[in-house]
Amino acid sequence: MSNDRKIRVLIAKPGLDGHDRGAKVIARAFRDAGFEVIYTGLRQTPEMIVSAAIQEDVDAIGLSCLSGAHMHLFPKVMELLKAKGVDDILVFGGGTIPDEDISKLKACGVAEVYTPGASTQDAIAFVRDNLTRK
Amino acid sequence: MTFDPKDLQHLEKDKARWEEQTLGSHLERAPERSDPFTTVSGKPIRRLYTPLDVPNLDYPEDLGFPGEYPFTRGVQPTMYRGRFWTMRQYSGFGSAEETNRRYRYLLEQGQMGLSVAFHLPTLMGYDSDHPMAAGEVGKCGAAIDSLQDMEVLLRGLPLDKVTTSMTITSTAAVAWAMYIAVCEQMGIAYDRIGGTLQNDILKEYVAQKEYIFPLKPSLRLVTDTIVFGSRHFPKWNTISISGYHIREAGATALQELAFTIADGITYVEEGMRAGLDVDEFAPRLSFFWDIHNDLFEEIAKFRAARRLWARLMRERFKAKNPRSWMLRTHSQTAGVSLTAQQPYVNVARVALQALAGVLGGTQSLHTNSMDEAYALPTQEAVTIALRTQQVIAHETGVTNTVDPLAGSYFVEALTNEMEEGALEYLRRIDELGGMVRAVELGFPQQEIANSAYAYQRAVERQEKVIVGVNSFVDETERRPIPILSIDEALQQRQVERLALLRKSRDKDRWNRAMDDLRGAALGNDPWGKDLLMPRILEAVKAYATVGEIIGLLREVWGEYTELNII
Numbered sequence: 232m233s234n235d236r237k238i239r240v241l242i243a244k245p246g247l248d249g250h251d252r253g254a255k256v257i258a259r260a261f262r263d264a265g266f267e268v269i270y271t272g273l274r275q276t277p278e279m280i281v282s283a284a285i286q287e288d289v290d291a292i293g294l295s296c297l298s299g300a301h302m303h304l305f306p307k308v309m310e311l312l313k314a315k316g317v318d319d320i321l322v323f324g325g326g327t328i329p330d331e332d333i334s335k336l337k338a339c340g341v342a343e344v345y346t347p348g349a350s351t352q353d354a355i356a357f358v359r360d361n362l363t364r365k
Numbered sequence: 366m367t368f369d370p371k372d373l374q375h376l377e378k379d380k381a382r383w384e385e386q387t388l389g390s391h392l393e394r395a396p397e398r399s400d401p402f403t404t405v406s407g408k409p410i411r412r413l414y415t416p417l418d419v420p421n422l423d424y425p426e427d428l429g430f431p432g433e434y435p436f437t438r439g440v441q442p443t444m445y446r447g448r449f450w451t452m453r454q455y456s457g458f459g460s461a462e463e464t465n466r467r468y469r470y471l472l473e474q475g476q477m478g479l480s481v482a483f484h485l486p487t488l489m490g491y492d493s494d495h496p497m498a499a500g501e502v503g504k505c506g507a508a509i510d511s512l513q514d515m516e517v518l519l520r521g522l523p524l525d526k527v528t529t530s531m532t533i534t535s536t537a538a539v540a541w542a543m544y545i546a547v548c549e550q551m552g553i554a555y556d557r558i559g560g561t562l563q564n565d566i567l568k569e570y571v572a573q574k575e576y577i578f579p580l581k582p583s584l585r586l587v588t589d590t591i592v593f594g595s596r597h598f599p600k601w602n603t604i605s606i607s608g609y610h611i612r613e614a615g616a617t618a619l620q621e622l623a624f625t626i627a628d629g630i631t632y633v634e635e636g637m638r639a640g641l642d643v644d645e646f647a648p649r650l651s652f653f654w655d656i657h658n659d660l661f662e663e664i665a666k667f668r669a670a671r672r673l674w675a676r677l678m679r680e681r682f683k684a685k686n687p688r689s690w691m692l693r694t695h696s697q698t699a700g701v702s703l704t705a706q707q708p709y710v711n712v713a714r715v716a717l718q719a720l721a722g723v724l725g726g727t728q729s730l731h732t733n734s735m736d737e738a739y740a741l742p743t744q745e746a747v748t749i750a751l752r753t754q755q756v757i758a759h760e761t762g763v764t765n766t767v768d769p770l771a772g773s774y775f776v777e778a779l780t781n782e783m784e785e786g787a788l789e790y791l792r793r794i795d796e797l798g799g800m801v802r803a804v805e806l807g808f809p810q811q812e813i814a815n816s817a818y819a820y821q822r823a824v825e826r827q828e829k830v831i832v833g834v835n836s837f838v839d840e841t842e843r844r845p846i847p848i849l850s851i852d853e854a855l856q857q858r859q860v861e862r863l864a865l866l867r868k869s870r871d872k873d874r875w876n877r878a879m880d881d882l883r884g885a886a887l888g889n890d891p892w893g894k895d896l897l898m899p900r901i902l903e904a905v906k907a908y909a910t911v912g913e914i915i916g917l918l919r920e921v922w923g924e925y926t927e928l929n930i931i
Contacts, residue, residue: 249569251574256615273927299851302500329848346705
């Protein structure tokens with residue numbers, strides 16, 4: 232990646248969940264840390280998120296879900312990315328997510344999952360250190 | 366009946382002397398831990414409160430007696446000496462059958478009222494077989510698609526004895542119609558049906574974000590339920606004006622109070638615009654507060670809210686019935702304060718928050734369960750949460766007298782500042798053209814987003830200590846706790862149930878009911894006058910589903926698009 236291009240992150244709210252506090256806070260924290268942030272707004276289908284990610288040419292996607300539907304929505308995003316031949320966007324997630332689901336989500340390609348109490352600085356550092364796009 | 370100015374002058378001198386002689390040398394030897402000290406909302410707190418901090422406190426004007434204007438000390442004359450608050454655990458998950466079993470269990474355990482949690486598709490007006498419902502069925506609450514599900518949800522429950530709260534807003538009219546229809550089947554007369562509908566649409570645009578329609582038709586629907594309720598349901602609170610979600614979205618205690626009261630003002634104005642006398646419906650307006658970690662700030666918020674609302678209702682809206690002046694409230698401990706780290710510690714947080722709610726004079730209370738940073742609670746976790754309320758009620762003694770903290774210089778000063786701060790926000794909102802306009806402009810949304818971000822930064826900079834999160838961290842202590850999981854096969858069962866329902870119901874009755882509703886929704890009658898509620902009730906009885914009824918209204922009214930605010 233060239234030095235003059237900011238890292239682009241899509242913060243996305245999949246599904247019907249309206250809890251957007253975390254998504255907005257993380258979006259702002261990334262922006263303050265010098266990232267280019269695109270926030271999708273609420274009620275996005277996995278299809279809409281993947282198409283926005285491709286269109287906006289993002290380096291990372293942050294998925295936020297607090298409705299308990301993460302086990303359907305996050306893997307669906309991963310599946311659609313794969314189907315589109317996209318394998319270099321770093322996907323991370325956050326929400327009210329039980330520990331046992333975190334390992335399952337990681338197994339299908341979600342790089343990291345944050346639960347309530349997580350630090351925005353940890354997420355920012357993680358994304359910086361783990362970007363796969365060059 | 367205020368302090369004598371001469372006494373205050375004397376006290377001021379004495380305080381200066383104390384600062385010089387006693388405090389000064391002490392601070393040199395032992396400096397304080399922090400500067401400034403602030404509440405969880407970031408409000409600075411002084412070292413010491415004395416009469417100098419409440420120089421104009423006028424007992425009869427500002428506090429009065431419980432059960433009387435301005436209700437600062439509580440809405441009932443005896444408060445918890447008469448009866449405790451209603452212990453009402455918000456609950457619902459999976460299927461109607463499972464949730465019905467949980468309700469029976471909670472009632473057996475001493476719970477005093479029901480509180481229905483619906484799953485997101487119901488809240489958003491989609492049936493379980495809609496593509497948007499994929500993965501969401503039964504997750505955040507019970508899957509209720511039609512009257513058929515509601516019949517199962519409420520089977521065998523003593524609806525003539527307990528009151529039921531339904532946490533639902535955009536689709537509240539449909540859920541209420543279903544509840545009424547089940548009560549009719551049970552032979553319970555309208556005037557004996559007691560409960561509360563959340564129905565506070567403004568806070569959806571501001572914070573909770575479960576909006577569907579644009580603001581105007583949404584307000585029309587809410588007003589319609591207020592009109593319908595005021596005519597037929599004397600024991601039903603048609604709206605629960607909710608600060609809870611505003612706070613959870615990141616607002617400070619003051620913003621929660623101010624924006625919620627501003628929403629309340631709007632509903633009063635809409636009700637009056639629909640031709641109702643303020644005293645016809647204001648007694649059925651109820652409120653819902655969040656109870657966060659800062660004990661005294663929360664208590665002050667409850668007390669200020671009662672006084673502020675009483676004054677507004679009497680002075681601004683000229684209400685004459687004392688019941689119209691009375692701010693009755695449900696409250697819930699702050700979900701957002703629960704930590705995923707060291708989850709057992711949440712039991713302590715919840716207990717202290719619940720104590721604040723009780724000292725604040727709540728009428729009804731939900732205590733969160735320790736496992737809710739992960740998922741909906743298990744039965745064991747809910748039982749501990751309910752027992753926490755029972756301990757406060759029966760063991761602590763705080764219920765023995767009314768408003769025990771009144772007269773504390775600190776609590777009264779905080780109460781005053783809370784009321785003054787809220788009035789300042791109300792003035793700004795009035796200047797913008799009222800709350801509806803303020804919401805259209807994104808004013809409360811931006812204020813809340815700013816506060817949420819400021820709070821997060823304060824936590825990450827260690828300016829605020831969260832035990833187990835940024836201090837006293839002990840990863841080895843993070844033991845797995847039991848988590849409730851929802852049966853993934855439920856969605857398929859609901860889909861099959863819906864298919865069967867659509868085949869077996871009376872098609873003609875369904876057609877007639879839906880046509881009738883469409884006509885009413887299209888109508889341009891004065892606000893609230895064409896009464897959508899009776900038509901929704903008929904559609905529900907014809908076994909029209911939530912998705913069908915709301916789908917029709919979506920077609921007629923369109924959908925709301927949110928401003929992109931971060």
